[in-house]
Amino acid sequence: MVIPLTIQFLPAKTKTHTISLEAKKYGYSPSRIIVNQGDIILFKPGSLDATHGFLLDGHPLEFIMRKGATFLKYTWEDDDGSLQSDWDRVPDVEFTADKAGKFTFRCTQTCGNLHPFMTGELIVRPNNSYYLFISLSIWLVFGLLLYMQSDTGAGFSGFNRINLLEKLPWLAKIFKLRSFQFLVILPNFIIFYLFIISSLRGSPVGNRNITIIFVWILWWFVLKAIIVPIGGRIWCMVCPLPAPAEWLSRRSLTGVRYVEKKFKALHHRFTGLQKDWPKITDNIWLQNILFLSLISFGIILITRPIATAFMFLGILAVSLVMALVYRRRIFCQYLCPVGGFLGTYSMASMTELRAVDLDICKKHREKSCFSGGPDGWACPWKQYLGTMNRNNYCGLCTECIKSCPKDNVAIFIRPFGSDHLLKGYDEMFNVIIMLVVAIAFSITMGGPWAVIKDAANVTESREIVPFFIYLASLWGSALLLFPGIFALVARLANRMAGNRVSNRTMTLRLAYIMVPVGIFAWIAFSLPMLMVNYSYILNVLSDPLGLGWNLFGTAHYPYKPFLPDWIPLIQGLILLAGLYFGISRGYLAIKDIVSNSISRTKAMIFPSIFALLIINILLKLYMG
Structure with a gap:
């Protein structure tokens, strides 16, 4: 651990680097610049196509590149103490790398669809923060393994769960209102259709369209970083996408259409054929494939408003068809691409809906x-509270709170990572897919490699062969490489534990490690997107359709990332938190099948190394 840090502190002579910096959609050449602290960089910028910008995180260095011309931004303080700025045409730009670390430079001029992801990297050695976090990650794993070995039974235990409805009786009254879910869906329903309109009629440029900015930058971050870790599937409670289908199926917006005599075990009759979902597909394999299919075109989906609109309309159409053929929320439970990871990731959330007393x-x-009552619909997710012990398939619709005549349903606050049991390989593959996609997005959207962006951006680049290589890498990693490595890791873990259970059981238990690791990996990816692009939120609030409006006076708010030089440090801390929760919760997942603490610790060695390698891949991408 000492050697990497020592090497980074070796003195180096100051040098002057003359760099011909060429910009084109959607990258810079060179994309990574490595110098020593104190070196002087003489940029000779140029654009090969559109107008591009250059803004270096953590430094007052900004210039614009056009074909044959470069304009450097300079600032001064006027007589009133106000900061003023202007642009000066220059042949080259000189810069002294006076701060060590990794710094991203970004395009500031809207140059096309992938403009927000046009970046490069300046590495100024000694990059001690990167090596520090590598060291911390290794020491964290070592410390956790030592703690496990000395565990006497209460290791990693959290607080006792809290009955939220008991503490806040007024909340229980709200949940029991028949109009509750309709009222929380309605605002989202209106916004949803406004987003479809803005996608179809607004600016085709992603960072100038409110749908792209609010859905893929703001909502995606809030979903990953706040809603899922804290509220689990609470988004399913307010999601507007399946609402029209459910209203049509029930033929009611708020009321309950109760029938005394059960029909197919339910006290309700629904519009349509009222078929039951086939048992052979009673899993999330379809969601896994649909999610991977969408993500294959992810960089197109999140930068083209028209693509997002068609996705929304497609989901709306499919959910309507499913509601007319099958009973309950079949689309949400088995087909929704987002629903798959909401289910597995909600296992770690701090909120759960459960029966208060199972004996009742x-x-x-x-x-x-399960079957419905006069005051509430049958569970749309086919859950029976007497046996439900995980969050995976509870959509928090609160119908059971209304339908239970015994008042035996409550919402609890609990420690993070309380559900530990993945029940099938479909769920294991889901968490692996999510982890692989987080890494893939960090490379494609967060990385400086224009060739990878071009490969993923096939509708604009027209590069078919690189696109198929990109797809093969993504699908191969998600369905073959990572599952294969993890299966080997789990088999070794089982052997280390003395082969006390089947390899399948051990594999599924240890796969839970990837739930917290994946959640925090997505937070580490999504938070910088918000910090860097928050100014676009202000822009589109005033000009949602990109038509030149300025409703709130923020349409021309300048592009200005928020604390960009802090981003690598924040990402590093987030990833260390994911490593801690992943390993500690994985340990709890095998506690009931490996009773001896020494054997459990041995079983956790290889899975911990696996988690450590995942975190260090991300640390390399974000800090190295």
Whole structure:
């Protein structure tokens, strides 16, 4: 651990680097510049196509590149103490690399669809923060393994869960209102259709269209960093996409259409054929494939408003068809691409809906939460609270709170990472796919490699062969490489533990490690997107359609990333948190199948190394 840090502190002579910096859609050449602290860089900038910008994180260096001309931004303080700025045409730009670390330079001029992802990297040695976080990650794993070995039974235990409805009785009254879910969906429903209109009629440039900015930058971050870790599937409660289908199926916006005599085990009749979903597909394999299929065109989807609009309309159409053929929320549970990872990631969330007393459930013959009652619909997710012990398939619609005549349903606050059991390979592959996609997005959208962006951006680059190589890499990593490596890791772990259980059981238990690791990996990816692009949120609020409006006076707010030089440090801390929760919760996942603490610790060695390697891949991408 000492050697890497020592090497980074070796003195180096100051040099002057003359760099011909060429910009074109959507990257710079060279894309990575490595110098020593104190070196002088003489940029000779030039653009090969459109107008591009250059803004270096953590430094007051900004210039614009056009064909045959470069304009350097300079600032001064006027007599009133206000900061003023202007542009000066220059042949080259001189810069002294006076701060060590990794710094991203970004395009400031809207140059096309992938403009927000046009970046390059300046590495100024000694990059001690990167090596520090590598060291911390290794020491964290070592410390956790030592702690596991000395565990006497209460290791990594959290606080006792809290009955939220008992602490806040007024909240229980709100949840029991028949109009509750309709009222929380309605605003999102209106916004959803406004977003479709803005996607179809607004600016075709992503960073100037409110749909792209709000859905893929703001909502995606809030979903990954706040909603899922804290509220689990609470987004399913307010999601507007399946709402029209459900209203049509029920033939009601708020009321309950209760029938005394059960029809197919339910006290309701729905519009349509009322078929049951085939048992052979009672899993999330379809969601896994649909998610990977969408992500294959992810960089197109999140930069083209028209693509987002067609995705929304497609989801709306499919959900309507499913509602007319099948009972309950079949689309949400088995087909929604987002629903798959919402289910697996909600296992770690700090919120759960459960029965208060399971004995009451056992004695209650009617099972109103499952079959429905006069005050509430049958569970749209096919869950029975008497046996439900995970968050995966509970959409928090609160129908069971209304339908239970025993008042035996509550929402609890609990420690992070409380559900530990993945029940099938479909769920294991889901968490692996999500982890691989987080890495892939970090490379494609967060990295400086224009060739990879061009490969993924096939509709604009027209590079078919690189696109198929990109697809093969993505699908191969998600479905073959990472699952294969993890299967080997789990097999070794089982052997280290003395082969006490089947390899399948051990694999599924240890796969839970990737739930917290994946959640924090997505937070580490999504947070910088918000910090860097927040100014676009202000822009589109005033000009949602890109038509030149200025409703709130923020349409021309300048592009100005928020604390960009802090981003690598923040990402590093987030990833260390993911490593801690992944390993500690993985340890809890095998606690009931490997009773001896020494054997459990041995079983955790290889999975911990696997998690460490994942985190260090991301540390390399973000800090190295």
